[in-house]
Amino acid sequence: MTEIYPYTEVNLHTHFFMCGHATGEASEYVDQALGTRLKVLGFSDHCPLPDHSYSGSRMDIARLGQYVDYVNEQKERRARGLKILLGAECDYRPDLAGFYRDLGFDYLICSVHYANSHRYISYYRNSPDMLHEYTDNYIAALQSGLFILGCHPDLFGLFYLDWDAEARSCAKAIIEASQDSGVALEINGYGLRKPLLSTPGGLRHQYPLNPFWELAAELGGVKTVVNSDAHRPEDIIAKVDEGYEMASRLGLKVPSLVIDNSVISLK
């Protein structure tokens, strides 16, 4: 059986208390989702790693089984009309590909919070080296074949403040990797909810970056989704409509979620 949902009825980027920096039980996110247009809710907490990398922003690997149990409990609850999926948000590194694949989750999404050598990107204000590391890591993730979508590809906006030739060429490389791989990119609602950032070009969102998405529209062919990246139950679809207004204003193509014999894709 094939199920098809317009992505506007889907949110695949949702956290809950297990990651250590979100609040609320999985059940509270489901309760909130029931009051919205959502038909598919995917949980995607920050994936813990066997070597305990990035432990400041995620559960310990020893609790992964418990995370899976919490999400599966929500599946079993069969909340009316709401399909629940088990996912994870993964900081990609090539040496972790096998580990991620073996998780056997319904789907995986990727992001880059830590570039090569475990460096936390936020600490490298205006560093072109970090911008390039970020970009290389992001492209490798898109090309890995593990992920259904790339989260906040323009997250580099929180440390690289200028929209200059460097930023534009990195954005272009990420967009082209999305075109080539067919992996969708995300306009992130959490970015739209965060405080604005003062930059040489004026006050703007840390992310999403308008020029990034204008470039994606200009280059064409990027499947674009909007997720809330909720870290509180009440944010289950917060600012998502603003993201869709942006996508529609720019003429970005929003795909549908297709579930075909448990294989999940965006088309």
Ligand SMILES: [Zn+2]
């Ligand atoms: Zn988080």
Ligand SMILES: [Zn+2]
């Ligand atoms: Zn997230």
